[in-house]
Amino acid sequence: MSSFRFAVNVTPKPGILDPQGRAVEGSLGHLGIEGVSGVRVGRRVELTVEAAGAGEATAIVERLAQELFSNPLIEAFAVERLDAQGVTGSGR
Amino acid sequence: MSSFRFAVNVTPKPGILDPQGRAVEGSLGHLGIEGVSGVRVGRRVELTVEAAGAGEATAIVERLAQELFSNPLIEAFAVERLDAQGVTGSGR
Numbered sequence: 001m002s003s004f005r006f007a008v009n010v011t012p013k014p015g016i017l018d019p020q021g022r023a024v025e026g027s028l029g030h031l032g033i034e035g036v037s038g039v040r041v042g043r044r045v046e047l048t049v050e051a052a053g054a055g056e057a058t059a060i061v062e063r064l065a066q067e068l069f070s071n072p073l074i075e076a077f078a079v080e081r082l083d084a085q086g087v088t089g090s091g092r
Numbered sequence: 093m094s095s096f097r098f099a100v101n102v103t104p105k106p107g108i109l110d111p112q113g114r115a116v117e118g119s120l121g122h123l124g125i126e127g128v129s130g131v132r133v134g135r136r137v138e139l140t141v142e143a144a145g146a147g148e149a150t151a152i153v154e155r156l157a158q159e160l161f162s163n164p165l166i167e168a169f170a171v172e173r174l175d176a177q178g179v180t181g182s183g184r
Contacts, residue, residue, distance in 0.1 A: 001127075005130075009099070009101075024139075031156075033152060033156065035141055036140070037140050040137070041136075042138070043133065044103065045131065045133050047128055048130040049128055050128075060125060064123070
């Protein structure tokens with residue numbers, strides 16, 4: 001068994017209303033910042049998985065991302081390996 | 093002026109209590125999943141910045157990350173360029 005560290009990035013799907021993103025855009029004027037647009041606010045979950053191999057660990061993380069971390073109706077997720085280079089998988 | 097797309101990953105600092113992470117770990121038993129640990133739940137903010145260059149755009153994002161997206165007492169952030177390769181900067 002080995003340990004693998006992942007991050008799951010959960011973001012509102014395109015076209016889905018994002019009230020937190022709108023609130024951030026509304027706050028930018030108070031900070032005197034211009035030229036910022038397209039703000040989307042989501043979640044980031046980091047976790048460690050013990051598994052026989054990277055493929056098995058990734059499968060566990062993708063299941064958690066779908067069933068526990070995201071609402072598939074309105075959110076997209078992407079799975080990222082933190083202890084290796086690059087992104088290993090992504091979801092809808 | 094060019095457009096640059098960024099993500100800011102905000103996570104609880106090491107040692108800071110993370111009740112959402114604990115809740116996720118408590119839910120894993122119901123899903124029949126073992127071997128998952130070190131769950132940390134944070135935010136991910138994606139945004140587009142118009143600026144003369146990448147350096148100026150990154151400076152704006154780092155300012156927003158410090159003043160608007162994170163609580164520096166209890167959270168760390170990392171800035172990621174989405175329209176280029178790799179991570180361009182990180183914060184505390």
